[in-house]
Amino acid sequence: MLPRRDKCLSALFITGGAWLFSSMAHAAYEYNLTPPASTLTQEIFDLHMLTTIVGTIIMALVTGMIIYALINFRHAKGAIPDQEFHNGWFGRWAWVLVPVIVLSIDLTIASSASSTLSSVESHDKADVTVKVIGSQWKWTYEYMDDDIKIVSNLKKLEPTDPLYLRDVDDPLVLPTGKRVRFLLTSSDVLHNWGIAEIVPKKINIPGYINETWTNITKEGTYRGQCYENCGTGHAFMPAVVRAVSPTEYEQWKVTRKAQQAQSAAEASADKVWAKAELMAKGEAVYTKNCLACHQANGQGLPGVFPALAGSKIANNTAALADHIAIVVKGKAGTAMAAWGPQLNDLDIAAVVTYERNAWGNTAGELVQPKDIKAAR
């Protein structure tokens, strides 16, 4: 018959264990490293399983020894302490034996890890090279061999959606079975482009270029996100890759280039745009690029990001030139980025128009693409 306290404790353990187990079963595929989908991550996954298994065996041994000691060397059982135990042969040699055993385990793991590390750091010729630029708070992908640029933003979803914080408006598209090299950099602070299924992480550092690579084996959509604390929007920076067959990839490139050429032509044409058109376009550009900081209602975050609604610049007819300059060139020492290199004249004209006419702002000017061209 167990004492009452022990009964309570074992009941607690059983309930807790059952609860843990049931929740694990519920999220059955979510408690190990994500299943790999590239040659390199497969190698890393195997290494992870090796260390996990070695670790589990060591833990079982340690736990077993402690439990054995707890059962057999108890005062309550009348155990007599062996005051000379540390002076026996074992006491004299254990400090050599144990390190030698640990060292041999260490070297097994290290040699296996070292060869995988060489594959991670190999710089063979790549079929596709993509530059991944992190910025607060979105990813920009540039295909180095083709004139294609993708800006990838969080797609806003409700917190109940299965893809909440996991989806973007414009994912990176890559071919399977090809060696893809990623050049990682950042335009403002540290970011870390991470998708565990396909790529080992390297951080994106402003002013530096890091390199990592993949060779995707399975078609599909792979989701990850930013792993280096980059400030306010850190939790809202998903990274999504759509892996397609090489033929589909070639077709996608052709369509994409055609779309890009069309919108560039539209932006550079000396067309004068009407207010409704500029406002609609401006709202779209604002939602995509500005909303994370200045918020949907233009109020910003007090003390952190300035409000645009009723601001001294956006709501003042005399300050139009300042407004355009700050959007095109950014503001040094703050999180406000220079949008000139990232957006075309039409987009900037539209967003400035939008900001001067939305949320009760009454500055009222229409800004045309030629005004931006002049201000650059």
Added chain:
Amino acid sequence: MSVATTHDHHHDHHGPPRGWQRWVYSTNHKDIGTMYLFFALFMLFFGGAMAMYIRAELFMPGVQLASPDFYNNMVTDHALVMVFGMVMPAAAGMANWMIPMMIGAPDMALPRLNNLSFWLLPAAAILLMLSIVAPYIFPDGGTPVNTGWTLLPPLSVQNGIGMDFTIFAIHTLGVSSILASINIVTTILNMRAPGMTMMKMPLFVWAWFFTALLLIAVMPVLAGAVTMLLFDRHFGTSFFDAAGGGDPILFQHLFWFFGHPEVYVLLLPSIGVLGLVIPTFARKPLFGYKALVYGMGVLAALGMVVWAHHQYTIGMSLVATNYFMIGTILISIPVGLMLMNFIFTMWRGSMTFETPMLFGIAIILMFSFAGVTGVMLAVVPADMQYHDTMFVVAHFHYALIPGAVFGLYAGVFYWLPKWTGHMYNERLGQIFFWWTTISFNLTFFPQHFSGLAGMPRRIVDYSIQYTEFNMISSIGGFLFGLSHLLFLYIIIQTIRGGAKAPAKPWEGSQIGTPGLEWTLPSPPPFHSFTEAPVIK
């Protein structure tokens, strides 16, 4: 050593000073130790409150409680408060109380410096608290300190005025730690009673000797790094700005050159406590005392040269990465040796399970688990997957809560009778043990899973696939936080009264080490040893 015999006369006849002056002007190692311990207890609840906020925010997906910046500020200050405000002062409080008594000295070697090193701490705590509120009370206060405790630039250069308060708080904390460390090293080297050779010192004294050396070596590096950060922020330098010819990675190297040895600064004092607790309750001398002393030395030395394993993803050369990987994996040798020593101390012993011993056994198990995940993280290619996920959070909480905090709890329960002269309530102590240990595991074990599945750390909001594990974690976290109210109650109850403690409250407490502290009555007199004891 002669100090001990000449120092006593002019104090002895009038006893301790009374009222507030006893504490503010104190040069007495026990009073200062007590103040350190109470300061640490206060900061435990302060840092714990932030942890409760973090777990409440992460209870379910969506941003419910505050802005992402405030959340990140809480993450930053939870770490800074727990590391610098809680664990280090608590360990320093124990050092102040116990080291002079263990080596047979009347007081610390530099008592007035001791007073200064304590009183810098409340000043630093005020600066830290100001860093939290500053962005909200100053016009244009900018972003709160949203960088995490590593304060990595360029993000930390963007922050508002709160970052400057943080930098000054770190400076102040660093000065305090260096002064305390100088004092401890000087005391250990100069104040030992006749016959107390270095190799006769209790393990706790050895542990603090290495800790203090580590602190003196690495604290100035952190001070340098945050000073450079301050210059980048306000004086137009570009130490960490690639556009101005600097290097954002330089800060990481400087930070982790401090930050990795800091891990051992937090762990070693607790290992020292274990080196006393386990033999006491196993009624058997420590197995491999010398191996442990040398092991701690090797650990401290290795800990100084593997800092870049926190930065495997920054893009180092293959050779450098290989070196840091193998160096880090080799740390498992001294750690394995320590675990072996503790397990074989229990082997063929005669164990009883009072609260300190319960904590001791739990530490051995949970800390070896942290060691195992540590080896997993040391393996570079795998770490590139684990990097900055909750797996890392789980790993270092398994290292720091059992390794450092539970070691301190073991020490508190082990020495409470000596400090207060009263026995604590053993039944409540054991309830506290089971409550914290179970809730701790409930909190942090699921984080291994969510981390492997890819949940990043330092995010205010997560996608719904991580919901279950975070809910379990949060419930465990609240229980873990709540358990500390019981801890507080036990301490207050013991201070206020209870069964009288004999000079030697634990049956086995003199086995193996000279154990001079147990030759004094409980509580010890105001000046511990008025005549230097002689060790045979």
